[in-house]
Amino acid sequence: MSRKWLYGAIMICVVAVGLSSYTLNRSGRLFEISKNLEIFINLYKEVNTNYVEDIDPSKLMKVGIDAMLETLDPFTNYIAESQVEQYRFMSEGRYHGIGALVNVINGEFVVTEPFEESPAYDAGIKAGDVILEIDGLPLVDLNMDEFSAIVKGAPNTEVAVKMRRHGNGEVYETVVVRSDIDIPNVPHFDLIDNDYAYVNLTTFTPNASGNIAKALRDMKRENPEFKGIILDLRDNGGGLLQEAVRICNLFIPKDLEVVSTRGKVKDWDRSFKTTSNPTYEDLPIVVLVNERSASASEIVSGVLQDYDRGVLIGRRTYGKGLVQNTKEVGYNSRVKVTTAKYYIPSGRCIQSVSYEDGEPLDIPDSLRGQFKTRAGRLVLDGGGVAPDILMDEDLSAPFIDFLNDSYIIFNYVTEWTQKHDSIAGPTEFVFEDFDKFKSYALKFTDDFESESEAILTELRDIIREEYGDDKSMLSSLQKLEKQLQKTAALELEKYKAVLISQIEEEIIKRYYYQKGRIKYTLKEDPWVVEATNILKDQKKYSKILEAQ
Numbered sequence: 339m340s341r342k343w344l345y346g347a348i349m350i351c352v353v354a355v356g357l358s359s360y361t362l363n364r365s366g367r368l369f370e371i372s373k374n375l376e377i378f379i380n381l382y383k384e385v386n387t388n389y390v391e392d393i394d395p396s397k398l399m400k401v402g403i404d405a406m407l408e409t410l411d412p413f414t415n416y417i418a419e420s421q422v423e424q425y426r427f428m429s430e431g432r433y434h435g436i437g438a439l440v441n442v443i444n445g446e447f448v449v450t451e452p453f454e455e456s457p458a459y460d461a462g463i464k465a466g467d468v469i470l471e472i473d474g475l476p477l478v479d480l481n482m483d484e485f486s487a488i489v490k491g492a493p494n495t496e497v498a499v500k501m502r503r504h505g506n507g508e509v510y511e512t513v514v515v516r517s518d519i520d521i522p523n524v525p526h527f528d529l530i531d532n533d534y535a536y537v538n539l540t541t542f543t544p545n546a547s548g549n550i551a552k553a554l555r556d557m558k559r560e561n562p563e564f565k566g567i568i569l570d571l572r573d574n575g576g577g578l579l580q581e582a583v584r585i586c587n588l589f590i591p592k593d594l595e596v597v598s599t600r601g602k603v604k605d606w607d608r609s610f611k612t613t614s615n616p617t618y619e620d621l622p623i624v625v626l627v628n629e630r631s632a633s634a635s636e637i638v639s640g641v642l643q644d645y646d647r648g649v650l651i652g653r654r655t656y657g658k659g660l661v662q663n664t665k666e667v668g669y670n671s672r673v674k675v676t677t678a679k680y681y682i683p684s685g686r687c688i689q690s691v692s693y694e695d696g697e698p699l700d701i702p703d704s705l706r707g708q709f710k711t712r713a714g715r716l717v718l719d720g721g722g723v724a725p726d727i728l729m730d731e732d733l734s735a736p737f738i739d740f741l742n743d744s745y746i747i748f749n750y751v752t753e754w755t756q757k758h759d760s761i762a763g764p765t766e767f768v769f770e771d772f773d774k775f776k777s778y779a780l781k782f783t784d785d786f787e788s789e790s791e792a793i794l795t796e797l798r799d800i801i802r803e804e805y806g807d808d809k810s811m812l813s814s815l816q817k818l819e820k821q822l823q824k825t826a827a828l829e830l831e832k833y834k835a836v837l838i839s840q841i842e843e844e845i846i847k848r849y850y851y852q853k854g855r856i857k858y859t860l861k862e863d864p865w866v867v868e869a870t871n872i873l874k875d876q877k878k879y880s881k882i883l884e885a886q
Contacts, residue, residue: 360680378402410676413660417672436497437519437656443745447485448504450748453558454851456519461512465848466504468750469479473498493518500744501678505753527553529561530568534873538570538856539585542577542634547584554588566622566873569638569864572652576633579610579661587612589623594645594683597637599661601678622879623648627725632656636688637680640723644683646713646883650725651869655707657722659689660879684709688717714772714885727872728881729865737829738836740786741779747837750778761845764854765861769842776830783826 382402396418403416437456438449452458469477472488480488487739489497493516500511525544527537535557536800537550550569557564576582583596590596590612598609625639625648636655637706642648661678679687686709690699705719718724742745754771761767830837847855872879 362486394451406589407673411660413658413662413674414676415674416667417664423667435516436514440469440485440489442482444553446603447480448745451847453519454853455522457514457517460674461499461514463499463501463512463514464503464752464755466749466755468502468504469499470502470509470684471498471500491516503756504749505756519566522549524549524553525852526860527557528860529557529856530566530860530870533563533565534568534870535564535566536568536860536866540574542574542581542585544576544581546581547588550585551588554618558680561682564621564637567618568623568624568626568869568873569648570626570866571631571635571639572626572628572865573630574632574635575630575656576635576658579634579637582634582637582766583610583612585638587614587623588617589619589642590616590647591619592616596641596683597680598681599663600681603677606677622873622876624872626865626869627652627655627723629653629656629722632658633660636723637682639685640686643723643726644686644711645672646711646715649872649879649882650723651727651729651872652725652729653867654724655688655722657688657690659687679722684711684717686717688719688721690721711885713881713883716886727868729868735829735836737741737786737826738833740783740839741837741839744782746779747781747840747844750775751841751848753778753847755848761849764846764850764857767842767846767858769838769845772834772838772841775841776827778828780826786826786829796877814867 340549365668382395382399386393400418407414407416411673428679436458437453438458439451439453440447441450442448449458449463449465449467449469451465452463469489471477475488477485491497495516497514497516498511499514500509502509521541521543523541523543524537524539527535535554537553539546539550554567586596592612592615594612596612598607599605619701623642625642627639627650629633631639631652632655636658639650639655643650659680660676661680662674663677664672664674667673681687686707701721703718706720709717711717766885780833843855843858846858850857872882
């Protein structure tokens with residue numbers, strides 16, 4: 339297909355839209371749309387034809403579309419054909435591929451986590467393995483989108499991969515049979531202290547409500563008299579609205595409103611109510627939420643709060659109260675566009691008021707709208723759901739961030755696991771090689787600059803600018819620099835307990851995968867401990883749900 343033919347076809351479409359618009363409303367909105375479309379197409383053609391160097395038309399158009407949609411909200415997005423599989427995974431929790439997480443580390447495509455019982459797992463691929471070739475194609479200069487397009491494909495098709503094992507450098511080849519990868523939305527559930535049912539929900543993908551119901555039934559069989567439920571929605575970015583409604587229906591009576599949606603097109607406004615009698619209407623519930631709990635997570639937690647049905651523990655949620663619908667726009671591409679806002683039973687909207695770089699901006703409570711729960715408790719709108727019990731923020735130290743961003747812990751664990759065929763169970767394993775890790779880490783920490791070192795570098799520049807090469811001052815700085823060269827070793831000791839915990843978590847994930855990792859983290863999770871204590875103290879639980 340020639341460019342000339344393509345431009346002609348586009349211009350015919352534009353003119354057709356323009357004539358239709360002209361006929362309907364010469365000075366109205368449709369005319370403005372067609373006029374600006376024509377300007378855009380002409381500009382696009384001129385740039386593509388006359389720019390000094392060859393350009394990628396698809397890339398140029400995507401940049402333009404993305405920039406246009408960025409002026410709206412962070413959730414109205416263009417989904418190119420190459421991103422459809424990724425979108426399918428995010429919206430459905432499933433995709434066609436080999437079943438492994440892959441990141442770019444030092445310019446190489448490294449498997450960071452093969453999913454349990456996935457095609458990658460069956461083919462013997464391990465975390466830390468480097469993917470060198472796919473079907474004979476070297477992966478040099480490919481970006482992540484291009485890599486994903488190659489590695490993903492129809493179920494039951496084969497893909498040949500050449501791999502290099504981290505640590506020993508062994509190169510091996512294997513064939514992986516792609517399949518439909520289904521990521522469980524309830525990766526773990528368990529009885530805490532034998533009396534409290536813990537359920538971890540990671541996303542509101544299809545049958546999330548059914549999987550929660552099944553988990554609760556399984557635990558009820560184990561202990562028919564369990565006394566309360568802990569629903570963990572931390573880091574849950576949301577998903578399907580209907581699943582949120584069904585989950586609420588497990589805990590609140592029939593015919594109660596869960597959420598209503600309101601947008602520009604009034605005919606599309608809807609109200610969603612519970613349709614069945616609840617299974618667990620009387621059991622106390624604690625919901626765990628944080629700043630990464632969004633959308634459907636905020637509906638469930640907000641609804642249970644509005645009806646005074648459960649206690650929320652954690653931190654204010656993300657603040658996404660928008661409804662998106664996805665529309666085909668041709669050539670297997672789509673646009674996900676915001677069409678309405680969510681409103682929960684108290685009448686509040688959980689949508690954040692404003693954003694910066696795609697993240698919601700915090701606003702003072704004094705500027706938020708005030709609403710009341712069914713019992714008369716004060717709740718606020720304008721940005722997320724505030725918990726009833728606030729937990730301390732997880733502050734990560736710059737040094738620990740450096741170790742994780744540099745994959746130092748990840749690479750150490752990769753080498754460690756090559757020397758250990760098995761380990762104790764998730765709740766029994768103890769990492770006892772910290773001195774060896776410390777020696778390993780110090781080989782890779784030359785690039786770490788502490789806050790003190792950054793200030794010292796800035797001070798050196800200021801002194802040279804004002805005093806030149808003053809020997810006495812520079813000598814004092816050099817003494818400080820020598821002392822600060824020991825920063826990494828000091829930081830390793832300072833954060834020893836945190837680092838051991840992270841190393842143990844990474845090791846356990848290698849042997850017991852996500853189920854084991856979650857089981858390990860629950861062992862000393864302060865949020866779960868707080869939730870359990872609240873459920874044990876029913877006077878305190880009831881007091882929280884009363885109007886103040």
